[in-house]
Amino acid sequence: MFALFAFFSSSRIFPQTRFNYIHNKGDKWHLTSIIDEEVLVNGEYSSSSQIRNKISVEVVEGEGDGGLLRVNYQISEKATDSDIYSWFENYEVEYRRDVRGRISGIRTESPVPMTRNIPVYPDGFVPLGAGWTASGVEVFDFKKLFFQIDMLLEIPFAAHYKYLESIERDGRRMERVSIDCSYQWTPDLDTLKLFDAYAWFPVEIIGTFWQEVLWDxxxxxxxxxxxxFEYSYLMNDGIVFTFKGTSKGQAVYYTVLDKNSIIEEIEDLTSDDIRAKSIDEGVSISLNDIHFVPDEARMLSGEEEKLEEIVGVLRRYPDRDILVVGHTAKPPGSSDGWELSYQRAQAVARFLIERGVRTESQVVIRGMGHSQPIGDNSTTEGRKKNRRVEIVILEN
Structure with a gap:
């Protein structure tokens, strides 16, 4: 008994924990991170934006230790003068992660995850106040940054960690860990040979970032x-581009969406122009033949009543993100309709946000123009079907 008492007494005096990643097949969660970014050119302000990264994870293989993950990166963005996030890109990738946090098996052509092997934790029990160092990799997609350079660059770095404290948050015990990293990269001879094909390329990259992570x-x-974070690119013509900003994100643990119940609720609504169906991403609620002022994004009188019916359904699922997608018909000789469909999706999303159905960070819009018809655009009835806005209640 004395030995047992001495053990517990010591553990209170010297708090410690094990940072073991747990992977069990079927586990799902997502992390939504909001990034406020500013761009400088030669030290002068150029532009700013807010980026929303939603990283959805499913454990495909795992029995409590290392696992195979299927990860979807959905990236959306809004300018500082906008109140709506616009869909930008979507990536899906599979990779393995061990209990320490090291990942492997990523396709060589994948630009995500951009920062790899962060965080990586030590083996065994880690005492409060302990520090450690682990290697990581930063991946830069030059095609996105500098359009004419078709290559991915991997820059290795050393990350420095410290176990700061144990706290309570959202009814859970959390361990707060800090991460600091910096590096400087210049191209080697082989990379310079690759750059010979381009007129404009970076000759130096300086990167720094820090994080504080809460471990559950x-x-x-x-x-x-x-x-x-702050990343600076010195180009071969002497111009310096700097991207800097802050990020904040939190995980949401997965619960099964009762799709059938939502579809039944939609079927009970009074409007005949509202339909719902189950899709892989969740439940798609379609407002068919929604009426706007011709060639504008202003809804005609009475159309908001349809949305008010949907508002009641959405309020019952407040933790689910939503995607609002606009579609147009294609009359003969018309444009692709993308801008108009985007603006109409924006109008519907803004309506939902103003009603308090969702926060700005829970809504993303996308315009599809007339690229996804469900009716025959050569007929009046077909075009009526194609003029629609879809509100997708997302599964994860």
């Missing part, structure tokens, strides 16, 4: 993060 020991995963 009970689930074996990272629960939340805050951080900051």
């Amino acid at each position: 020991a009970s689930s074996g995963r990272n629960y939340a993060e805050t951080g900051g």
Whole structure:
């Protein structure tokens, strides 16, 4: 009994924990991170934006230790003068992650995850206040940054960690860990030979970033993060581009969406122009033949009543993100309709946000123009079907 008492007494005096990632097949969660970014050119302000990264994870293989993950990166963006996030890109990738956090098996052509092997935790029990260093990799997609350079660049770095404290958050015990990293890259001879094909390329990259992570020991995963970053690119013509900002994100643990109940609720609504169906991403609610002022994004009188009916349904699922997608018909000789469909999706999304159905960070819009018809555009009835806005209640 004395030995047992001495053990517990010592553990209180010297707090320690194990940072073991846990992967069990079928586990799902997502982390939504909001990034406020500013762009400088030669030290002068150029532009700013807010980026929303939603990283959805499913454990495909796992029995409590290392696992195979299927990860979807949905990236949306809004300018500082906008209140709506616009869909930008979507990536899906599979890779393995061990209990320490090291990942492997990523396709060589994949630009995500951009920062790899962050965080990586030590083996065994880690005492409060301990520090450690682990290697990571930063991946830059030059085709996105500098359009004429078709290559991915991997820059290795050393990340420095410290176990700061144990706290309570959202009814869970969390471990707060800090991460600091900096590096400087210049092209080697082989890379310079590749750059010979381009007129404009970077000759130096300086990167720094820091994070504070909350580790959820009970689930074996990272629960939340805050951080900051600054990346500077010195180009061969002497111009310096700097991207800097802050990030903040939190995980949402998966619960099964009762799709059938939502579809039944939609079928009970009074409007005949509202339909719902189950899709892989969740439940798609379609407002068929929604009436706008011709060639504008202003809804005609009475159309908002249809949305008010949907508002009641959406309020019952407040933790689910939504995607609003606009579609147009294609009359003979018309344009692709993308801009108009985008503006109409924006109008519907803004309506939902103003009603308090969702926060700005829970809504993304996308315009599809007339690229996804469900009717024959050569007929009046077909075009009527194609003029629609879809509100997708997302599964994860």
